[in-house]
Amino acid sequence: xxxxxxxxxxxxxxxxxxxxxxxxxxxxxxxxxxxxxxxxxxxxxxxxxxxxxxxxxxxxxxxxxxxxxxxxxxxxxxxxxxxxxxxxxxxxxxxxxxxxxxxxxxxxxxxxxxxxxxxx
Numbered sequence: 001x002x003x004x005x006x007x008x009x010x011x012x013x014x015x016x017x018x019x020x021x022x023x024x025x026x027x028x029x030x031x032x033x034x035x036x037x038x039x040x041x042x043x044x045x046x047x048x049x050x051x052x053x054x055x056x057x058x059x060x061x062x063x064x065x066x067x068x069x070x071x072x073x074x075x076x077x078x079x080x081x082x083x084x085x086x087x088x089x090x091x092x093x094x095x096x097x098x099x100x101x102x103x104x105x106x107x108x109x110x111x112x113x114x115x116x117x118x119x120x
Contacts, residue, residue, distance in 0.1 A: 031061050066094055
């Protein structure tokens, strides 16, 4: 419960701080909500890290997270970078009960943009 999310957060911050500048056109998806690292952007900014800018080519999958995690990620990043994921075979993807429009975004529209680079 501690080491894996910490590794996911380290990957997120490494990408934010160095990865994008090295690979400016890459579409990338962080699993398991990047360990909820996007929720730390306020803290990062408060400590002089600068304002967070949502990167249209960065996506977050929802594996292991339900309504609360997905709701918080969407508040931090907006709905556009969130894609439905699962921890199959251990757990199936769930309906986060955030409404029909949000479910369509994370299950159809956003995954299509992640894979194809264009809107569905």
